[in-house]
Amino acid sequence: MTDYTLSLKRVMLLQKTLDEGGFTTCPLQRPETTTDAVIQVENDNEVHRLSVRFGPLHSSITLKRRDAAKYLALRDFLQDVANGRADSGTESQAAAAMREALESVNTVLETDQVAYITPTADKARPFRVIVLDELGDICAHTKGHCKDNLVEAVRAQLRPRYLGAEERS
Numbered sequence: 140m141t142d143y144t145l146s147l148k149r150v151m152l153l154q155k156t157l158d159e160g161g162f163t164t165c166p167l168q169r170p171e172t173t174t175d176a177v178i179q180v181e182n183d184n185e186v187h188r189l190s191v192r193f194g195p196l197h198s199s200i201t202l203k204r205r206d207a208a209k210y211l212a213l214r215d216f217l218q219d220v221a222n223g224r225a226d227s228g229t230e231s232q233a234a235a236a237m238r239e240a241l242e243s244v245n246t247v248l249e250t251d252q253v254a255y256i257t258p259t260a261d262k263a264r265p266f267r268v269i270v271l272d273e274l275g276d277i278c279a280h281t282k283g284h285c286k287d288n289l290v291e292a293v294r295a296q297l298r299p300r301y302l303g304a305e306e307r308s
Contacts, residue, residue: 140287143167143174143221147154147257150214154253156180157202157213167221174250176217184237189213193221207245210290211256212281219296233258240286244268254293268293 145198158162158183166173177192186211187202194218198220215234241256248254251273259267264282270290272278279285279296 143169143218145214145217147255151255151275152209153178153212153213157189157209158182160187165181165217167217169204174221176221180201180216191217191220192216196223207254211238211241212265233265236286240266240268240283240289243286243290244270244293247290247297251295252297256289270297 140293145165149165150236153163153165156178157180160180160203163180165176167176169224179190181188182204185204187204187271189202190199190201191197191227200213200216202212206212206235211234233278237256237258241254244254244256248270250269254270257267257269259265259282261282262303264284266284266289269277270279270293281289281292281296283292
């Protein structure tokens with residue numbers, strides 16, 4: 140039996156509910172079955188308060204609104220609850236490295252861009268980053284082995300946009 144997982148596509152779809160609040164249902168999958176998470180989001184100026192139900196399982200989390208890694212934290216939380224690990228309270232080294240890498244990548248983005256990070260099966264390049272603009276178009280995508288590698292690759296892919304803006308000035 141394998142763990143329930145939440146795809147990057149689903150995390151991106153949750154962004155609207157997280158930003159606006161309200162209720163949504165989100166499926167988590169494993170090869171033999173799918174389970175729905177019923178999510179309620181309440182927002183204030185500082186935080187998102189989430190309450191999640193998976194059948195009889197219930198848990199909650201509070202995420203800071205300005206946290207660049209909140210989508211990653213939400214994905215990890217939902218997967219942990221679905222897989223019975225919600226009370227562990229510990230973050231794996233891989234999750235900590237991904238969170239740190241995402242925070243580093245966010246330093247080179249424009250305000251209308253958002254980055255998502257996911258693990259890969261490639262041991263040489265265990266992280267994948269996708270950067271989207273406000274329309275959902277891909278601005279940059281790469282795989283890498285550390286935060287510095289990811290930042291440089293994303294910066295290089297975004298450079299034509301920066302050069303174009305400088306030339307217009």
